[in-house]
Amino acid sequence: MRRTVLFLTIIGLAAVFAAGCPKKQTTPIEESVSAEEGSGTGTTPGGAAGAKPVEEMPSQQEPFAEEPLSEGGGTDAAGTKAGALPLATVYFAYDSDELAPEAMAALDANAAWMREHAAVRVLIEGNTDERGTLEYNLSLGARRANAVRNYLIRLGIPAAQMETISYGEDQPADAGHDEAAWAKNRRCDFTEVP
């Protein structure tokens, strides 16, 4: 039904096009809108030829509460890490959680300190370089932290003295984008459990 009305409207308008009248008065849109203007809210379906129901947008019920976009928000907290301990950082090869001889030597020294400070609970923080996606790197960081934890357990450190966390690639020690920076970022840091 509506189609028919529109079709007839168009035939009429096509004739107008052919006559070459100025568009201001002759475009189909002009006509339909002026017809709609007379119909108040525009929700009344078709009366006069060319009148169309206006589909009203739902009032701005934006799903998800909005907060204004903060300019320059989310900057790094500068300075030294909270809970820093005199324990050596250990480093890893690319996409690896294996402990190299130097890493084991550093962990031997860390274990000695932890035995002397049995009351200090240590958080082992696993990190990766920036290459690869965030999800995989979170798992890889966790794996590195667990490799360190397992080694320390073998050295006699009680499991209860340790916790682990992975930051994946989100807390680089060096913000650079080359192998020198990446090598510094594939690491486990040691802090006091907050």
Add this chain to the structure above:
Amino acid sequence: MRRALPFLPLLSLAFVAGSAAAAQEPPAKPGDLEGVIRDKAAARIALALPPTIVGPGAQPAEAGEMGKVLRDDLDFSGWFALLDPAGEGRIPPDRLQDPAAWREVGAAELVISKLSIEKERGLFNVKVIETGKGTVLLDKVWGGKLPADLRRLAHIAADEIVRELTGRPGIAQTRIAFVSGQNRVKEVYLMDYDGARVRRLTSTGTINLSPAWSPDARQLTFLSFKGRKPSIYLLDENGKIITLAPKGGELNAAPDYAPDGRTIAFSSDRDRNSEIYTYDVTSGRETRLTNHPAIDTAPVWSPSGTEIAFTSDRAGSPQIFVMSATGTNVRRLSNEGRYNESAAWSPDGGRIVYVSRIDGAFQLVLHELATGKETILTSGRGNKENPRWSPDGRHIVFSSNRDGGYAIWAMRDDGTGLKKLTTGEPAFTPDWSPIRR
């Protein structure tokens, strides 16, 4: 074997220039990628979209903005070859609303749009006319508040035009969730699918990652470091964060909402190794799906909910695997390259896009499940990561540092139409909303 995409810009140009070029395209050869791409381009509808008419009460700038949003929507949809709005230099200005004039320059369809304003209420009238016989296929008026609803009005019209001319749903009203921020603070954000109207959804002051939409587009599940241990949460429409209660683990990560709207797949290292689990939001019941000493993470559901693709390094380096939703029938999907991860399953179920390290950079690869054929979708500088599909299965959103810092980018699934959606603070892990019913 993988193939890179053929060089496309010239091809697209030929179509926009006129229908004559399209007619000369060789017929697509089955199974030939280039043929498929050309076929797709050839199928584009030649569409005329002259400038939006400035109706009563409207300012030229408003009508111009409206027309631009509509044009961008129709262009990015990939369904249309849009003709030059001025009529290819062959249509006099007073005939720009004349279907016959557009027919002469090769347009199959003509879209006439007009913006009028009464007080603060905008009326957007859109007419779609087939240029051959002058048949009116669509003629509608949408009303809304201006300027607040200006972009939404254009998006609604664009989706209606797509539906009318293709029979398929448009995506102009969809949105993209992502995270943005520096290393130690990343919050969840939301934006329109074209990058407009960015707004922040969380303010935890911690790392948040991997937002993923519920199938009804009313919730997001995401990873947050807001608690003592990183774990998965829900964010509802009112901005309220709901704590999910998986039974523990040092790291519950990479959540993905199942098509059933109640199950979330995620990875957890509760056994000191990353494995994939499902969590039932209504009952709290958990099921372990993988059991392997390697890393298993980044699960994504198939659209049917019967299978899950994921990343595992059980073969010695990260690769894409597929298993049933109960964890059985595990098989390897990616076979080329040493480092493949971050899969996303297409809404039609037939394709998986994932990240692959190629010549030192991370690129997107499209894997067709029926044939095993792979196509490299991206090339050049910088990494492309965390791909996700648009709900129409014709577009892919991802994060990339191809021009410097990380930002959200989107493109069509044939690698064309690439555009950057975010600027400023680095942005990561996008997810494209389903179409809201």
